[in-house]
Amino acid sequence: xxxxxxxxxxxxxxxxxxxxxxxxxxxxxxxxxxxxxxxxxxxxxxxxxxxxxxxxxxxxxxxxxxxxxxxxxxxxxxxxxxxxxxxxxxxxxxxxxxxxxxxxxxxxxxxxxxxxxxxxxxxxxxxxxxxxxxxxxxxxxxxxxxxxxxxxxxxxxxxxxxxxxxxxxxxxxxxxxxxxxxxxxxxxxxxxxxxxxxxxxxxxxxxxxxxxxxxxxxxxxxxxxxxxxxxxxxxxxxxxxxxxxxxxxxxxxxxxxxxxxxxxxxxxxxxxxxxxxxxxxxxxxxxxxxxxxxxxxxx
Numbered sequence: 001x002x003x004x005x006x007x008x009x010x011x012x013x014x015x016x017x018x019x020x021x022x023x024x025x026x027x028x029x030x031x032x033x034x035x036x037x038x039x040x041x042x043x044x045x046x047x048x049x050x051x052x053x054x055x056x057x058x059x060x061x062x063x064x065x066x067x068x069x070x071x072x073x074x075x076x077x078x079x080x081x082x083x084x085x086x087x088x089x090x091x092x093x094x095x096x097x098x099x100x101x102x103x104x105x106x107x108x109x110x111x112x113x114x115x116x117x118x119x120x121x122x123x124x125x126x127x128x129x130x131x132x133x134x135x136x137x138x139x140x141x142x143x144x145x146x147x148x149x150x151x152x153x154x155x156x157x158x159x160x161x162x163x164x165x166x167x168x169x170x171x172x173x174x175x176x177x178x179x180x181x182x183x184x185x186x187x188x189x190x191x192x193x194x195x196x197x198x199x200x201x202x203x204x205x206x207x208x209x210x211x212x213x214x215x216x217x218x219x220x221x222x223x224x225x226x227x228x229x230x231x232x233x234x235x236x237x238x239x240x241x242x243x244x245x246x247x248x249x250x251x252x253x254x255x256x257x258x259x260x261x262x263x264x265x266x267x268x269x270x271x272x273x274x275x276x277x278x279x280x281x282x283x284x285x286x287x288x289x290x291x292x293x294x295x296x297x298x299x
Contacts, residue, residue: 001277001278003277004277004278007093007116007278008027008028008029008092008093009026009027009028009029009092009093009094009099009101009111009113009116010026010027010113010116010276010278011024011025011026011027011113011114011278011279012025012026012027012032012052012056012278013025014278014279014280014288015037015288016282016285016287016288017279017280017281017282017285017288018280019282020041021038021041022036022037022038022040022041022042023035023036023037023038023041023048024036024037024109025052026109026110026111026113027056027058028090028091028092028101028103028110028111029090029091029092030057030058030059030060030090031058031059031060031061031062031084031088031090031101031103032049032052032056032058032060032061032062033061033062033063033064033103033109033110034048034049034052034061034062034063034064034082035063035064035065035067035109036063036065036070036075037067037069037070037072037073037075038073039073039075042065042070042073042075045063045065045082046082049061049063049082049083050083053083058083058084059083059084060081060083060084060088060090060103061081061082061083061084062079062080062081062082062088062103062104063078063079063080063081063082064079064103064104064108064109064110065077065078065079066078066079067108079104081104087102087104088102088103088104089101089102089103090103092111094116094119094120094139094142094143095119095120095123095143096146096171097142097143097167097171097173098167098170098171099111099137099138099139099142099167100163100166100167100170101137106137106160106163107136107157107160111136111137111139112136112139113276113278113279114243114275114276114279114291115139115140115203115241115275115276115291115293116139116276117273117275117276117277118140118239118241118273118276118293119139119140119142119143120143121271121273121295122140122143122144122199122201122239122295123140123143123144123145123146123147124147125199125237125239125270125295126143126144126147126148126198126199126237126239127147127148127149127198127199127237128148128149128197128198128199128233128236129148129149129150129152129196129197129198129199130144130148130150130151130152130197130198130199130200130201131151131152131154131190131197131199131200131201131228131231132144132151132152132153132154132200132201132203133154133183133186133187133200133201133202133203133204133224133228134154134155134156134183134202134203134204134205135153135154135155135160135161135164135178135203136155136157136160136164136203137160137163137164137167138153138163138164138165138167138168138176138178140153140201140203140239141153141164141168141173141176141178142167142168142171142173142176144199144201145168145173145175145176148175148198148199149175150175150176150177151173151175151176151177152177152179153168153176153177153178153179154178154179154181154183154186155178155179155180155181156180156181156182156183157180158180161178161179161180162180164178165178183202183204183224184220184223184224184227187224187227187228187231188227190227190231191227191230191231195231196231196232196233196236197231197232197233197236198232198233198236198237199236199237199238199239200228200231200232200236200237200238200239201238201239201240201241202224202225202228202238202239202240202241203239203241204220204221204224204241204242205243206242206243206244206245207220207221207242207244213246214244214246214247217244217246217247218247218251218255221242221247221252221255222255222258222259222262224240225238225240225255225256225259225260226259226262226263228240229259229260229263229265229267229298230263230265232265232298234298234299235297235298235299236297236298237270237295237296237297237298238267238294238295238296238297238298239293239294239295239296240256240293240294240296241291241292241293241294242291242292243290243291243292244290245287245290247292248286248289249272249289249292252292252294253269253272253292253294256294256296260296260298263298265298265299266298266299267296267297267298267299268296268297268299269294269295269296270295270296270297271293271294271295272292272293272294272295273292273293273294273295274289274291274292274293275290275291279291
């Protein structure tokens, strides 16, 4: 993390990849969230919180032990403040954009910090009219706004959509419009209406949380990518992502290329990307390379 100077939103501890199985720590300015997914780390989280305060000077440490991964060890789910007083609301930055985060009420540990570098890269490459599907708090949308003429951010969760709009307003991104809607329905409608974009981002939640659900997830991923490719103008950019650990990089790329064939769109793969440097991959443990991102040019 020392190679990320000045970044105020990042992962400090990444579980198994940092040789601390079942323990995750994210930083948002002076606030930290911790997540424990094993019985051993769960029993030590109070001690770990004290150590983190001493090491980082954090004013708040929030326990975000409400993830489904705890169910495997029959651990109860909970969200509570381990250190500090009052609201655990903070701000952090992704490039020029500032984002507000509620460490006790937002999804996951507050934000999707593994995508920060991909947000910024999409902002560098995106042009024209852009569509950001599964926008959450607007990470991709606000990055795209810097060079794109217009950005439509689609988010199904009403609370997240409201936050995305607030983030766009706070950062002066007047060319960002937020629509509270289902991305599958929106893509289907745009495809049928013939509406076209220069840049499209697909960043759905994990659709394959269990291996037995992989076939169903692949059909859903295929549907999304097929519709997106049909909605791209010639030479348009598709940024397509998957955070499903049960879907490996080869399978994900194969699905995207199959969707391109079905859409009758020749494509160039511009970049193959994953999570940022603060989310390292442990060699030999495929699950730590869960995030896949393809930057594709549709000819």
